[in-house]
Amino acid sequence: MSTHAVAMANPAAQSRASAAIGGAAAGIGYFFAGLLILIGLWWLVVYIATKNPAMAHFASFGPVPAFKAIPHLWENGLIPKALQTSGSRLGMGLLIAIAIGVPIGIMMGRNKRFRELSNSPFQLMRMISPMSWEPIAVIVFAGWNSAIVFLIAIAAVWPIMFSTAAGLSKVDPAWFKVARNLGATPWQMVTEIIIPAIAFDVVTGIRLAVGVAWIVLIPAEFLGVTSGFGYTIEDARESLEYENLMAMILVIGAVGYVLDSICLGLLKRYSWHK
Amino acid sequence: MGTRFAMAASRGAMNFVLGLAILAVLWAAGGYLIAADPKTASFAGFGLLPTMKAFPELWQAGKLQSATYASGYRLGSGMAIAILVGVPIGIIMGRVEWFRKLSHSPFQLLRMISPLSWMPIAVFVFSAWDDSIIFLIAFASVWPVIYQTAAGLSKVDPAWFKVARNLGATPRQMLTQIILPAISFDIFTGIRLALGVAWVVLVPAELLGVTSGLGYAIKDARETLSYDHLTAMVLTIGVIGYALDTLCAMLIKKFSWHRGDA
Numbered sequence: 182m183s184t185h186a187v188a189m190a191n192p193a194a195q196s197r198a199s200a201a202i203g204g205a206a207a208g209i210g211y212f213f214a215g216l217l218i219l220i221g222l223w224w225l226v227v228y229i230a231t232k233n234p235a236m237a238h239f240a241s242f243g244p245v246p247a248f249k250a251i252p253h254l255w256e257n258g259l260i261p262k263a264l265q266t267s268g269s270r271l272g273m274g275l276l277i278a279i280a281i282g283v284p285i286g287i288m289m290g291r292n293k294r295f296r297e298l299s300n301s302p303f304q305l306m307r308m309i310s311p312m313s314w315e316p317i318a319v320i321v322f323a324g325w326n327s328a329i330v331f332l333i334a335i336a337a338v339w340p341i342m343f344s345t346a347a348g349l350s351k352v353d354p355a356w357f358k359v360a361r362n363l364g365a366t367p368w369q370m371v372t373e374i375i376i377p378a379i380a381f382d383v384v385t386g387i388r389l390a391v392g393v394a395w396i397v398l399i400p401a402e403f404l405g406v407t408s409g410f411g412y413t414i415e416d417a418r419e420s421l422e423y424e425n426l427m428a429m430i431l432v433i434g435a436v437g438y439v440l441d442s443i444c445l446g447l448l449k450r451y452s453w454h455k
Numbered sequence: 456m457g458t459r460f461a462m463a464a465s466r467g468a469m470n471f472v473l474g475l476a477i478l479a480v481l482w483a484a485g486g487y488l489i490a491a492d493p494k495t496a497s498f499a500g501f502g503l504l505p506t507m508k509a510f511p512e513l514w515q516a517g518k519l520q521s522a523t524y525a526s527g528y529r530l531g532s533g534m535a536i537a538i539l540v541g542v543p544i545g546i547i548m549g550r551v552e553w554f555r556k557l558s559h560s561p562f563q564l565l566r567m568i569s570p571l572s573w574m575p576i577a578v579f580v581f582s583a584w585d586d587s588i589i590f591l592i593a594f595a596s597v598w599p600v601i602y603q604t605a606a607g608l609s610k611v612d613p614a615w616f617k618v619a620r621n622l623g624a625t626p627r628q629m630l631t632q633i634i635l636p637a638i639s640f641d642i643f644t645g646i647r648l649a650l651g652v653a654w655v656v657l658v659p660a661e662l663l664g665v666t667s668g669l670g671y672a673i674k675d676a677r678e679t680l681s682y683d684h685l686t687a688m689v690l691t692i693g694v695i696g697y698a699l700d701t702l703c704a705m706l707i708k709k710f711s712w713h714r715g716d717a
Contacts, residue, residue: 211556219561239579297470302478308651308696310658313670313689316677320498336655392567393655396595399569400659410572418575430572437567 220244239423246424247431254428259413263429264436266408270326271391271398274333278390281334282341283383287375289342290349303342311336311397315404325405329398336397337390344389348382349375380451388444395437479503500682506690509683518672518684519691525667529585530657533592537649541597542642545604546634555605562601570595570656574663584664588657595656596649603648607641608634639710647703654696669695 227243230236240246254260289296311332318328352375360374402411410433417426486502489495499505513519548555570591577587611634619633661670669692676685 208556212560215557215560215562216564218557219564242576297467298474298477301471301474304700305475305478305693305697308654308700309689309693310654310669310696312655312659312662313673313692315662316673316685317501317689393652395567395569396571396652396655397659400571400662403571403659403663410569414572414575426575430568430576433572434564434568437569438564441563441567 241423242427244427247427250422250424250428251432254425254432259425260429260432262408263410263413263432266406267398267402267410270329270402270409271333271394273330274394275337275387275390277330277334278337278341278394279383279387282338282386282390283345286342286345286383286386287349287371287379289346290352290379296346303339307339307343311393312400315401319405329401329406329409332397332401333394337394340389340393341383341386344382344386345379348379348385351382352378381448384444384447384451388441388448391440391444395440399433498682500684501686505683506686509681509687513684513687521667522669522672522688523691523695525665525671526657526661526669529588529661529668530592530653532589534596534646534649534653536589536593537596537600537653538642538646540593541600541645541649542604544597545601545642545645546608546630546638548601548605549608549611549638562598566598570652571659574660578664588660588665588668591660592653592656596653599648599652600642600645603641603645604638607638607644610641611637640707643703643707643710647700647707650699650703654699658692 223244227240231240231243251260285299289299314332314335315328318331319325322328322331356374356378357370360370365373398409399411399414402409403415406412410429413429414426414433417423417429483503486499486504490499490502500509510519548558573591573594574587577590578584581587581590615633615637616629619629624632657668658670658673661668662674665671669688672688673685673692676682676688
């Protein structure tokens, strides 16, 4: 009723602005309401499960102990350290995947012969579940750290490669003709035509790659290393600290959410064919 | 027309074989270099020839079949649960605006919890390792099914629903005559994405606890230092994954009716 009155009393621009603010407020409202419902359900499940006295020692799986554990884990340095080590592995792996995947994707998009020939071996290698490389990676690389980075890179390289190639195939061929006619060097062709045209698709690929890398990171850290999110979960389970376990799972979800949202933000920024 | 189609198909088949042949040659060359260097000679099993020789051995020992069967059962059960749960939720998300908005933040949070981090909890909740692996696969693969189904539904022309309602369609007919045919393409796209994720999760899930499946077979081969068996199992994983992915791609093509607007 009141928004209706505002819209009646003010010019269109102002009502649009208030509608936008109203929309954002509703968005934030839904955001928190959704999370609150999730936490409520979580509490309920643990409450019902631990009503049975035999299960009472699992009460620390609930949301209250988990949220209490987070500041504690932050102060004793476990969360910052996990963020730093897992983050650097993820970052390194993604960087390698981008450095390899984008050029190969461009080649696939530009060179028909290469695209046709590479399809079957690349599809085969893409469908080798990344963690099955683990025993080989451990033998090839001296350190566990580089083995994990390799596993992330090999998991993340395929979406980036195929997305880049798909993006390039959508580029109007006339652009390349025009650029050539205007005397563009191959280098200018890459920096002035190809990269701006496919930035959106590369970021789409990176977003998918982050999703897969995030799945691979945790099991890769279960073995060998003594740092990172995967190790912290294993450690919490072995020492029966369930509240720490739930807290770390929550942190993993939150960090993943933030990473995915960053990718989405970049996607919106580079989207020109809208 | 017919001959051109046949030529294109034979060209495709040739590229398929030639591409794999190049990969095999590179692999064989790498294997030769490993075997030739005395420092790495103990890893000669990684080469192409030892790997190919390992296949009949693994087949005769029944390891290949039992691992494929065990993993296939887990993958199939997990995916079936993901589809049964994901498609209805996706349809609700596509049809009910407040549910879509309200579910966004909790679903995104849950989706971005790396599936293997549920492992310790799954082991507590389910008494059998098999069931916890199925849970992990279902949990990982339900999100692409949900989101693709919802996205497919949001592309459906609202006029269709109006027409169906005006013609007196029951909710059940609405579902079977309008919604499912319209979004089958998107559901299969979601299943293909889900399969990719499930395939990534399956192997690490089988590295712990169980003594069957493709993941276990890899771990077992490494622990017994039989590197030829190791690479043979890795290759098997790739081939099965490739076959499943191709199957999904074919289903997507079959159910694609909005081909024109791409």
